[in-house]
Ligand SMILES: *[C@@H]1O[C@H](CO)[C@@H](O)[C@H](O)[C@H]1NC(C)=O
């Protein structure tokens with residue numbers, strides 16, 4: 186833990202040194218600011234675009250066959266065979282794939298398009314993912330966002346920076362690791378001694394609310410919030426906890442408890458703020474539909490990972506030595522835990538235009554209201 190704190194502090198310092206980096210002229214900058222909405226991403230491996238490649242950690246997706254169906258056919262740090270949810274949302278709003286915040290390429294004008302602060306392995310709680318050592322936990326992702334704003338202010342001034350952040354689209358995805366890489370990581374985890382499941386779920390919801398309020402206080406006004414998928418249905422969980430390949434009961438119970446509480450918390454938060462700042466993306470239901478009605482979505486395989494080994498291809502990491510399915514588009518899960526590009530694409534369709542799982546509104550409505 187200590188070494189992780191030190192490394193992250195070094196990184197904060199490193200980024201602060203960038204504050205006085207490249208400058209651009211004022212006319213140039215106003216055109217860029219008005220051109221496109223910026224996009225910011227926070228959270229875990231479901232949305233990490235490669236920050237962990239810059240860290241000393243085992244939570245990374247930087248070797249083949251990750252990225253096999255991307256344009257370059259090479260791994261980038263995204264935990265999928267191709268594009269992930271941030272890439273596909275970006276595609277719809279006209280933002281090129283975001284750079285990871287730790288990428289040295291992210292400097293000068295490129296900062297104005299936004300940044301991805303997500304880091305695989307993190308959770309809502311600071312002790313989640315402790316086994317990955319150096320990952321950017323939520324308080325540090327938010328600290329980087331603050332540093333980011335200082336760097337942008339040095340380019341375009343404080344007022345325009347504030348406007349850029351207020352108008353930006355923000356996506357935050359976390360919570361899954363607080364179960365799979367914390368509470369249920371081992372049979373008798375510290376957290377499971379401390380809390381019964383309902384109390385743990387309540388703790389997570391309260392802490393998630395604090396993170397969302399911090400985002401609000403940092404200027405975010407259009408925030409898509411997702412919590413977990415159907416945790417019990419991930420091939421890695423099925424491999425360890427299911428008898429006949431059905432979704433594992435205990436982790437489904439956790440997801441069934443937690444996700445509605447997040448939606449309810451968001452509803453109250455918006456009420457308190459007097460504005461629909463936060464939108465709940467009920468990813469848990471979206472994915473559960475893929476699993477229970479695969480044919481309706483063109484999937485053939487729902488409980489087996491495309492890349493992996495062991496039962497349901499769900500054990501261990503996805504590596505060059507793993508079994509790899511030929512037809513990725515037929516699978517919901519790419520590896521033991523993360524969706525295929527095809528599943529991500531269907532989720533993004535629901536986010537923009539869905540009919541059931543976006544509370545209080547779909548993203549197309551939000552974007553047209555705040556055009
Ligand atoms: C997590 O760590 C941050 C920064 O060290 C601290 O401010 C925060 O209170 C911690 N959160 C919890 C829930 O312990």
Ligand SMILES: *[C@@H]1O[C@H](CO)[C@@H](O)[C@H](O)[C@H]1NC(C)=O
Pocket residue numbers: 277533534537538549
């Ligand atoms: C949402 O619907 C609009 C209008 O029909 C369409 O242009 C757009 O491509 C859709 N977006 C997604 C992500 O499916």
